[in-house]
Amino acid sequence: MLESTVRALTSAGWAPGRRADTAPFTKALLDAGYEVFPKLVEFLAEFGGLSISGSGSVTVRFDVPQILASLRQTYDDEGLDEYASRVGMRWSLIGIVSMREPTPNAQDWDLTLMITDKGIVHGVGDGYEQVAGSVDDETLMDNLCRGLWAERIDWRFEPAPGYPRVRR
Numbered sequence: 737m738l739e740s741t742v743r744a745l746t747s748a749g750w751a752p753g754r755r756a757d758t759a760p761f762t763k764a765l766l767d768a769g770y771e772v773f774p775k776l777v778e779f780l781a782e783f784g785g786l787s788i789s790g791s792g793s794v795t796v797r798f799d800v801p802q803i804l805a806s807l808r809q810t811y812d813d814e815g816l817d818e819y820a821s822r823v824g825m826r827w828s829l830i831g832i833v834s835m836r837e838p839t840p841n842a843q844d845w846d847l848t849l850m851i852t853d854k855g856i857v858h859g860v861g862d863g864y865e866q867v868a869g870s871v872d873d874e875t876l877m878d879n880l881c882r883g884l885w886a887e888r889i890d891w892r893f894e895p896a897p898g899y900p901r902v903r904r
Contacts, residue, residue: 740791741878748788756784764801770828775855779830779871790881796849798831803848826853833859835883849880859885 737745758780762772780798788796797803831849847859847866855871857880866885869876879885 737874738878741881744788744790744881748786750786755781758784761800764804765828768804771826772828773853775853775871776828776851779851788881793836794881794883796831796833796880800829803832827851833880
């Protein structure tokens with residue numbers, strides 16, 4: 737990891753070998769209808785509960801219960817279900833990444849962070865997703881803390897005919 741990423745993580749309460757109690761995170765996810773799988777639990781053990789001030793105006797949060805509560809109030813995630821079923825993905829929520837620019841006319845954004853059962857982290861926005869990388873790659877946290885993405889995929893929330901809705 738980059739030195740700046742390690743500093744940001746350390747300031748947020750992270751340390752190498754960190755193993756947080758994942759029970760509150762997995763319970764909140766299961767209660768919300770998400771799946772829980774080994775790559776998710778492994779990730780949350782190391783980063784769960786952290787709120788990281790990345791470079792510039794990027795903030796990355798892994799406080800799953802709080803994020804789930806705010807999403808329930810402001811966002812209909814049925815499109816996520818439909819997209820996941822279309823591409824055959826199993827994924828679950830792990831956090832949110834935000835950028836708030838202090839300058840006028842700047843473009844602020846929030847992406848919901850999802851992890852697949854294979855350990856690939858996606859940032860999902862309004863009609864598109866960004867692939868941040870794999871939990872097995874040390875550059876994942878560098879990318880998230882700098883607001884960088886490996887790939888952008890545009891998609892729409894309308895369900896494709898014949899695809900079942902993923903149960904939540």
